Amino acid sequence: MKRTISLTVNNRPYTFEVDDRKTLLEVLRKRLSLTGTKEGCGEGECGACTVIMDGQAVTSCLILAVEADGTDIETIEGQSIDEDISDVQQAFIDEGAVQCGFCTPGMVMSTEALLRRNPNPSDEDIRVALAGNLCRCTGYYTIIDAVKNAANKRGGKK
Amino acid sequence: MAEDIIGKSVERIDALAKVTGDAQYVHDLELQGMLHAKILKSPHAFADIVSIDTSKAEKLPGVWAVLTGEDVKQYKIGLYLVDKTILAVDKVRYHGEPVVAVAAETEEIAQHALELIEIEYNELEPVLDVKKATEKDSPIVHEDLGEYEHMEGVFFPEPGTNIANHFKIRKGDIDDGFAEADHIIENEFYLPQVNHVAMETHTSIARWKKGRKVKIWSSAQSPFAVRDLLGKGLGLPHESIEVVVPYVGGGFGGKAGIHFEPLVTLLSRAAGGRPVKFVASREEEFNSVPVRQALLSRFKTGVNEDGNIVAQEIEFLWDSGANADYGVNVTKAAGAAGCGPYEIDNVKLDSLTVYTNKLYGTAYRGFGHLEVLWATERQMEHVAKKLGMDPYELRKKNILRPGSRTITGEKLYEHSGSVGKCLDEVAKALNWDQKKEEPSAPHKARGRGLALLHKAPAMPTDVGAGALLKFNENGSVNLTLSLVDYGQGTYTALAQIVADQLSMPVDRVNVVWENNTETEPYDWQTVASKGLFISGNAVIDACKDLKKQMKEVAAGPLRASVDHIVLEDEKIYVNHHPDHYIEYKDIGMGYTYPNGNGIGGPLMGRGRYIAQGLTNMDKETGQGLPALDWTFGAHAVEVEIDKETGEYEVVKMASAFDLGRAINKQNVIGQIQGGMVQGFGSAVMEGYQFDGEGHIRTNTFTDYKIPTTMDIPKDFTPIIVETPQVDGPYGARGVAEHPMISVPPAIANAIQDALGITIDELPLTPENIIEHLENK
Structure with missing residues (x-):
């Protein structure tokens, strides 16, 4: 199912429609072309996909994009x-x-x-x-x- | 300026791209119209494929190509022993072997397509025990072994058995040696398969082009090996294949040779030329990508009362898994170092590559030496214990020295490096001659252990590499070569060499990062700790060629003989008139006289180097000259163990390596630290586990742990020893692999010292320790 989400990534606001099964990592890498965030395992075990979400370090492969609705995300590109x-x-x-x-x-x-x-x-x-x-x-x-x-x-x- | 650039901790030239996320790996590449590949893998360790029905998958909208073994059975892939097919043909030989591949418009469609494929298997009794695999009545993993192409005269398969290679060393007279010995000590040692765990999983993209051409982007250590093996395997001429390697997220041997490149090539061809990308999942990285082989070693050592080792008989049974293409060379190369860095007059060594129905073996940092030295350095401890001798003294007595001959008959010199110095350095760092510190609690015990190591590059005798230097318009230079820097830092060292040779700042040397077989000079592979040695020499050669041209062109306008022309600080002048000069930028593209006349043209330095004087080893005796250079090393470890739980901590550790000359000290220390921790992983926690049917039980990071920040020894001292290598660039020799070798025995020896238990099987887990304490 598709859902519309709004979030801020590296101080830039985004609103778009996303498949509710997609992870935040997939959205960052594929949709927003922010490929600096890496996928090492897809299981939340390796930390290569770590981003900062509302001030907390999170493994973006374990977070669904829809869960990031309304949040403030920082990736390596914003550093x-x-x-x-x-x-x-x-x-x-x-x-x-x-x-x-x-x-x-x-x-x-x-x-x-x-x-x-x-x-x-x-x-x-x-x-x-x-x-x-x-x-x-x-x-x-x-x-x-x-x-x-x-x-x-x-x-x-x- | 230029004099002190060698040895300096120059900032890594790739650091900025990597800390900002700007560095693009194959993982990050997307091409227009790109399809995504997925593979269906074998659920069994050994089975006949009775039937495969892909009809439903082929009809699924968005699916562009479906391939099975039947479609690709004419292609065989391999480097040393050509025993691999691109997908399983007729039989599956390990759990996780790729059986069917699909390319589709999205990963989801490809995954859905896999679910629609029906395969019927007829399970066979798997060969899982390396010892039983060598017995006469064992099922045979490769019944066609006799027909496989292999490097003749180098590898010796035994058709009709599971032995893919039999490498022998015969030195002196083993029977006389044992007859002379006061004591004979026999032991068996084992270590399991281990995964490389590069953080970037294997990834390849191929685009099939009209005219039977293909362009490949791959996370590969060796672009030219990919091109060569792909060309030979698929019957394509070399010039029709272009291999591009951008940033690579770690290799450790796991990305040497060739992996998924043939599969994506054939998928792209089947999909009418649409580019196809395959990204191994972490599970596939554990299940379907080759690993470090397991090894069972048997040692019989003859020693005199005074500690002099007079005879050693060794059998290595390498569990090569379902393919032995690379395994045969590990068996040979590590066999040639099979006694450790010791001089022993009488040796009989048999090193066998054995097929089983497990994940197959390949190169892994150390190329068999971590495995072999696990055994030699544990055996030394058994010998020391038997004699009641200090393990330091026993080692000191038997080590290779100038004038010694290795087990392949090579004579060593002062300039070959010194294992004795490394031993002394680490012993000093841990105050070996003083009493151990008291444990921190009564239920704890302290122990100290030593282990030595040596390794030469494992490579063909005629390995060579080229390098090209081109001036840019502003007088900076571009260096191109196809050695791949996948994290080792070699490119930074090579930039330092160019800066020194050409007398220019290091930031004026641009090492072209992305590798491309179309434009770069040849290199065999980026493996074996030979990169800086061979490419460093090639780069020096290119600098000499460029300097010669610069002087020749400058001789005209400077009106001087080339013999009196000096290059310094980016200026060219006659030695006694330094103020009358031509800047590099005014000669790099040719020199222009004030009246407009041009001379010289764009200058390009060509460099090359090839290993010199190496020979193949004799089939029956293993005698020969296989070693480009030997890098020696030593570790000393102090542990504190909880006697009730078996939990332990490495409280202090020092490691020393005679690396000839450190070109970039910071990067060398980084290699030593990182390598040591990888060896630490092999020692204390890593290893594949299989169930009774050969299924892999360790295919996620939950089940297969590698060291984290919480695990590493807190007090670690890396030590650089520098005995210059006569033929190495600036005296340097390789040290990429060595830091991980012999870490496991150093820790096991410390555990033995603390608790009096002898553990000869890895990993050294607390459970393993408790079991041995209970059986003591």
């Missing part, structure tokens, strides 16, 4: 304007936290959500916040460093 990238993105570059890059958008979004609710995370907080984001390349060390780096720059830990 930079041209060359002007976020402090989290810069920290990922500086710490060498990127290898194949497929998990990176999800990692960046989970980090962004973490730092907004907890600007001064402990190592354990970081590990817990990123436990749902799988990475097979880095072994996570540089990613954890990147989160700390971003937290420091944002003025959490001095």
Whole structure:
């Protein structure tokens, strides 16, 4: 069945008709061409599809598009304007936290959500916040460093 | 500027595209008119296909192509042993094998079409035990083994059996060796199949074109291998195939060779040339895509009272699963390193690739070495225990040194790298010579373990690669090569090499990211930790060629001999007149005199390199020279274990690798950390499980766990040892695979030290530990 939904994605308002079986991930990638959000499993286990929905990090493959009706969505594409990238993105570059890059958008979004609710995370907080984001390349060390780096720059830990 | 670019932690050239989501993977590509493919998979491990009825699916609106084994049975695909068909033909040989493929206008229609297909199977008794598979009365998985094409003189299938290859090493005299030994120690070791778990699943798009041509976009490690194997398999000339590889979301060997490219090609042809995309689901990634083989090892070691190992007899039974195309080479390459990094005078080694009705084996980071060294490094611990000797001392006594000969008869030199240095570095990092720390609670125990490793690239003797450098109008350069950077960071290292060679800033070197077989020079494959070595040398060669041309053209306007012309900081000048120069941008497209005369034309540097002096190994003795270079390494681990639950934590770990020269330190550390954690996954949690009928029980992330941020060792020290490789670029040798090798035995050895139990089967789960404690 088709339903009309309205939502904001990266500060841009959208209203469109959507099949009520489609996930938010499918809509972002196929309908809105926001392919920076990745699909790694489709089961909510790998975190590659993480976006921020009303301030919370969510796995967009487990959310139906119709559930996103009326929400505010942020994706990786909204984290930079041209060359002007976020402090989290810069920290990922500086710490060498990127290898194949497929998990990176999800990692960046989970980090962004973490730092907004907890600007001064402990190592354990970081590990817990990123436990749902799988990475097979880095072994996570540089990613954890990147989160700390971003937290420091944002003025959490001095 | 240029002198210190080598070794510097230059920012990855792909980092910005990846942190912003700008990097486009095949997953992200959509073509006009593109159809979506789905596959129907075998529910059985071994069965005859009695009938397939696709008539209802074909009539479903929106379905453009339906293919079964009958439609594709004339095509065989393979690299080393050509035993694969594109879809199951007459028989299914593993649970998850693709049987029917459909291309339709939407994924939903394709899925619906699959539900309309009726298949009747006649189940057969599956071959599930690798040991039983070698017995005379075992059912045969491939009755046509004798007819399969294979690399003659390199692989040795035994038709009429399940043995797809038998690789042998015979060094010294094994009987004399055992006769001389004071002790003989025999053990068996096992580890299960493991999945690569690249975050991007296998994805391919093909567009069939008029004139029997095809263009392919694929998440592949090796565009030229895809082209070559597709061409040979489908009978298409090489020049009619174009393979494009954009960003790739991890490979680890799983995207080496060829996978779904032939299937989407044939679907596109059947659909009248509409492009067809296939994206493996995560379940298919666990079920239908090849894996790391399981291995059963038997070791018999003869050792003297003083710790000198004098003889070793080894049998490796590799559970290759239903196909052995790649497995045969794993068996050979890892067999050639089968004693570990030790000098042993008398060796008898038999390494057998064995067909079973399981998911089939392929390359996986380490190419058999994690499996083999699981056994050698556990066996060393058994030997040390028997002798009552410190495992460090036992290893130190037997390691390969300058002047040693490997089991294939290769002599090592000072410049071959040093496993001894790696061992000492990690031992020092964990204070091996001091007492262990006390456990944090009375019900806990602490233990320390060591493990060594070595690996050479597993590749044909004549592997080569090319590189092309072209000037841009502003004096920057474009580097093209078909080595694929799917996350290793090689392109950044190569940009650093070009910057150093041409004396220009690294951001003026544009390494062309997207690979394309139409425009790029050849490379065999991106595998084996040979990328930086071979392509690095090819890139240096291209730089030399370009510099020669720059000097020749500049010699005219500078009115000087090429011998006295210097290239520095993007300027060309005669060595004693640095202020009178020509900028690179004024010569890259040819030089123009003030009167308008032009000379030189656009400059292009051509580079090439091929492995030199390598030989095939003798069929009966395995003697020969297969190793481009050896990278040695060592791990030291300290664990704390709860004796009541078997739960444990790696509280401290250090890993050292003699990688010759780190071109980019940050990226090298990243490789070591990431590799170590992959090895940690193999050690503590990963492994396929099958039920009694051969059905895969671990095909989701719920059942098949990989390490997360919560699991990794908190205190890990990566250590770089640099003994320059004479023929490596700037002395570098590969280190992509090595960090994961020997992590499992290092942890098992630490568990043995803590609890006195000997676990010789992976993974090292708490349940496994408790079981051994109860049986102690």
